[in-house]
Amino acid sequence: xxxxxxxxxxxxxxxxxxxxxxxxxxxxxxxxxxxxxxxxxxxxxxxxxxxxxxxxxxxxxxxxxxxxxxxxxxxxxxxxxxxxxxxxxxxxxxxxxxxxxxxxxxxxxxxxxxxxxxxxxxxxxxxxxxxxxxxxxxxxxxxxxxxxxxxxxxxxxxxxxxxxxxxxxxxxxxxxxxxxxxxxxxxxxxxxxxxxxx
Numbered sequence: 001x002x003x004x005x006x007x008x009x010x011x012x013x014x015x016x017x018x019x020x021x022x023x024x025x026x027x028x029x030x031x032x033x034x035x036x037x038x039x040x041x042x043x044x045x046x047x048x049x050x051x052x053x054x055x056x057x058x059x060x061x062x063x064x065x066x067x068x069x070x071x072x073x074x075x076x077x078x079x080x081x082x083x084x085x086x087x088x089x090x091x092x093x094x095x096x097x098x099x100x101x102x103x104x105x106x107x108x109x110x111x112x113x114x115x116x117x118x119x120x121x122x123x124x125x126x127x128x129x130x131x132x133x134x135x136x137x138x139x140x141x142x143x144x145x146x147x148x149x150x151x152x153x154x155x156x157x158x159x160x161x162x163x164x165x166x167x168x169x170x171x172x173x174x175x176x177x178x179x180x181x182x183x184x185x186x187x188x189x190x191x192x193x194x195x196x197x198x
Contacts, residue, residue, distance in 0.1 A: 029055030043067030
């Protein structure tokens with residue numbers, strides 16, 4: 001069983017048109033505090049990012065934000081966090097988010113959220129980390145994406161073991177349970193084939 005002490009949450013810098021998304025961010029924030037899990041995230045005070053950070057802080061939890069310094073001019077950095085780390089680039093931001101986190105959850109968001117989610121999935125597929133990655137499928141937001149991932153496997157662009165790496169659930173408690181029980185598959189044969197050009 002995985003000992004998860006920190007979770008990186010990828011989510012929108014907007015809150016979305018439906019209040020259910022902000023409510024889900026609050027619920028996840030409360031759950032993380034109750035479970036003794038530190039929030040690692042992109043360091044902004046706006047959108048769902050701000051909602052979950054504020055909820056964790058309001059309930060006495062720990063928050064660590066990582067934000068590129070070029071965002072500081074736009075006044076979106078959350079300056080009330082437990083710790084706020086400024087970096088030079090988006091690539092450095094993602095590297096530090098990955099290093100600090102025991103697991104990753106994608107909530108609803110836009111291109112940035114998908115970029116972060118799939119970078120963590122690709123890194124897992126390449127055996128660069130063995131941490132659980134999951135989708136919190138609030139309001140069925142990710143149904144189409146999950147169907148597309150299933151299509152990738154069905155059309156043999158993705159191996160079944162790699163499809164199984166992406167966890168998902170509509171309930172945050174269930175998702176965290178899945179993450180704690182997650183065991184990264186052995187990839188030695190697949191990685192060896194890549195190296196040999198097979």
